[in-house]
C-alpha cells in the first residue's frame with residue numbers, strides 16, 4: 001500500500017505548496033481514500049494536480065475531525081457521485097454534504113480498512129490492515145496517541161503511525177512501531193526522530209510512503 005502526503009505544514013519539494021493543515025492519499029486493497037483535505041481547496045487541488053492525483057479516482061474521503069485545517073479543502077474533491085465522505089458523528093460544519101456517512105463507533109470502511117470510531121467525541125483515525133500489521137493514519141491525535149493505538153488494536157497489531165500527533169510526549173507508547181511519520185501539528189518531531197532513528201520517516205507534502 002502507499003500513502004502520499006498531499007497537504008502539510010512543510011514540503012521538501014519546490015513545486016508543492018506548504019500550508020498549515022493535513023491531507024494524504026491512501027491507496028490500499030484496491031481502494032483510494034483521501035484522508036482529510038487540508039485548509040484550502042485551491043492549495044489541495046494544486047498539490048493534487050502536481051502529484052498527478054485525479055480527483056475522479058478517489059473512492060472515499062475520510063475526515064478525521066471537524067477542524068478547518070482538515071476540512072477546508074473538501075470542495076476540491078466533493079460532488080463525485082459514488083464517493084462517500086466519512087466524518088465524525090459530531091461534525092457540524094457541513095451537514096448537507098452529498099454522500100455523508102457519520103461514524104460513531106468502530107466501523108468498516110472497505111475490506112481491511114476501518115475507522116477506530118470517534119474517540120473522546122472529537123476525532124477518529126483510519127486503520128488499514130496488512131499482514132505486517134496495522135497502518136494507522138491520524139489527523140491531529142486530539143484524543144491522544146495512546147487512545148488511538150488502543151482503539152486500533154481491536155483490528156490487529158499497530159505497525160505504523162502517520163499524521164499529526166499534536167503535543168504527544170509519551171514516547172514509549174510508540175516503541176513497538178516499525179514506521180513513525182509524525183508531521184503536521186506534531187510538536188516534538190525532533191525528539192521522536194532522535195529517539196527512533198530507524199523507524200522515523202519525515203513528513204511534508206510530496207512524501208510517499210510504501211508500506
Ligand SMILES: [Zn+2]
Nearest residue numbers: 069140164185
Ligand atoms: Zn490539525
Ligand SMILES: [Zn+2]
Nearest residue numbers: 065067140142
Ligand atoms: Zn485539529
